Amino acid sequence: MKRLNARVLELAQQQSADIKRALSAAGVKIVQGTGKLLDRHTVEVTDEAGLTYNLHADFILLSVGTHPREMATGRPDGERILTWTQLYNLQEVPKELIVIGSGVTGAEFASAYEGLGSQVTLISSRDRVLPGEDEDAARVLEDVFERRGVQVMPRSRASAVERSEDGVVVTLSDGRKVAGTHCLVAIGSIPNTEGLGLDAAGVEVSDSGHVVVDGVSRTCVNNIYAAGTAQACTRSPRLLRCRGASLWRTFWGMRSSRCAPTGWRAIFSPPPKLPPWV
Ligand SMILES: Cc1cc2nc3c(=O)[nH]c(=O)nc-3n(C[C@H](O)[C@H](O)[C@H](O)COP(=O)(O)OP(=O)(O)OC[C@H]3O[C@@H](n4cnc5c(N)ncnc54)[C@H](O)[C@@H]3O)c2cc1C
Numbered sequence: 268m269k270r271l272n273a274r275v276l277e278l279a280q281q282q283s284a285d286i287k288r289a290l291s292a293a294g295v296k297i298v299q300g301t302g303k304l305l306d307r308h309t310v311e312v313t314d315e316a317g318l319t320y321n322l323h324a325d326f327i328l329l330s331v332g333t334h335p336r337e338m339a340t341g342r343p344d345g346e347r348i349l350t351w352t353q354l355y356n357l358q359e360v361p362k363e364l365i366v367i368g369s370g371v372t373g374a375e376f377a378s379a380y381e382g383l384g385s386q387v388t389l390i391s392s393r394d395r396v397l398p399g400e401d402e403d404a405a406r407v408l409e410d411v412f413e414r415r416g417v418q419v420m421p422r423s424r425a426s427a428v429e430r431s432e433d434g435v436v437v438t439l440s441d442g443r444k445v446a447g448t449h450c451l452v453a454i455g456s457i458p459n460t461e462g463l464g465l466d467a468a469g470v471e472v473s474d475s476g477h478v479v480v481d482g483v484s485r486t487c488v489n490n491i492y493a494a495g496t497a498q499a500c501t502r503s504p505r506l507l508r509c510r511g512a513s514l515w516r517t518f519w520g521m522r523s524s525r526c527a528p529t530g531w532r533a534i535f536s537p538p539p540k541l542p543p544w545v
Pocket of ligand 1: 300301302303330331332333351372459463494495496497
């Protein structure tokens with residue numbers, strides 16, 4: 268597990284370095300720091316040393332992503348109660364993994380860890396896994412889970428997660444308790460829009476904190492655009508790619524097309540056999 272996670276993180280770092288190199292080669296100036304809008308044309312940057320300076324721009328693109336939603340009654344500790352960002356620090360395969368949340372992330376990790384040898388229990392608050400996806404595909408996935416020994420608990424809402432002496436205990440809203448060695452909390456994500464200065468720039472935000480955009484990814488402030496998972500109407504990688512292309516055409520003054528969320532959204536496919544480093 269330690270080697271697998273090290274390899275995943277190494278690949279991610281390599282990919283990040285490749286993209287950085289390609290951007291620099293294309294003439295993009297990359298500055299490291301945290302950005303905040305001061306007004307519709309000014310971004311305040313705070314760098315790692317705490318120094319701040321302002322950047323001015325005709326157009327601004329917000330692409331700040333999301334972070335995992337946490338349960339108030341079961342804060343992740345990075346050891347036994349984990350979010351999907353903390354899983355990559357695991358040193359060994361969990362013996363019994365409880366996954367709370369059966370959306371794309373929860374289902375994906377339930378499948379992966381079952382493949383790695385964990386006994387997996389998937390707690391789903393809805394009737395079926397992948398509630399936002401195609402119903403037939405979700406049923407196929409449930410059948411596969413059942414055949415592979417993943418215990419799916421439908422219509423079960425987790426209300427708390429606690430550490431026990433040697434693991435974790437998840438309490439469901441009807442009082443039932445589920446015990447395991449580790450728990451992954453995968454109950455959705457929150458856009459990184461807090462403290463971004465959207466108020467100061469007059470950018471509209473939905474109740475969920477997502478940036479509201481039109482069909483070409485423009486916010487209500489006509490020189491500020493938003494792309495990626497922090498905007499209100501992009502959920503799938505296919506739609507993200509389509510929106511990227513649409514945004515590019517808009518920036519270059521070409522006739523832009525709107526993107527409709529059609530076609531597939533998620534694919535689950537285990538590798539034919541485990542790689543040699545597992
Ligand atoms: C577990 C998991 C598995 C996934 N698997 C796949 C997959 O197999 N294939 C696929 O296509 N997609 C996958 N996705 C989805 C994919 O990760 C997202 O669609 C994609 O990362 C969204 O890109 P983004 O640019 O919106 O956000 P991000 O990739 O999150 O990037 C946002 C960046 O902005 C930075 N940032 C935030 N606030 C500020 C600020 N104020 N100033 C400066 N920087 C800031 C963040 O640090 C981050 O680096 C997966 C997602 C998850 C959670």
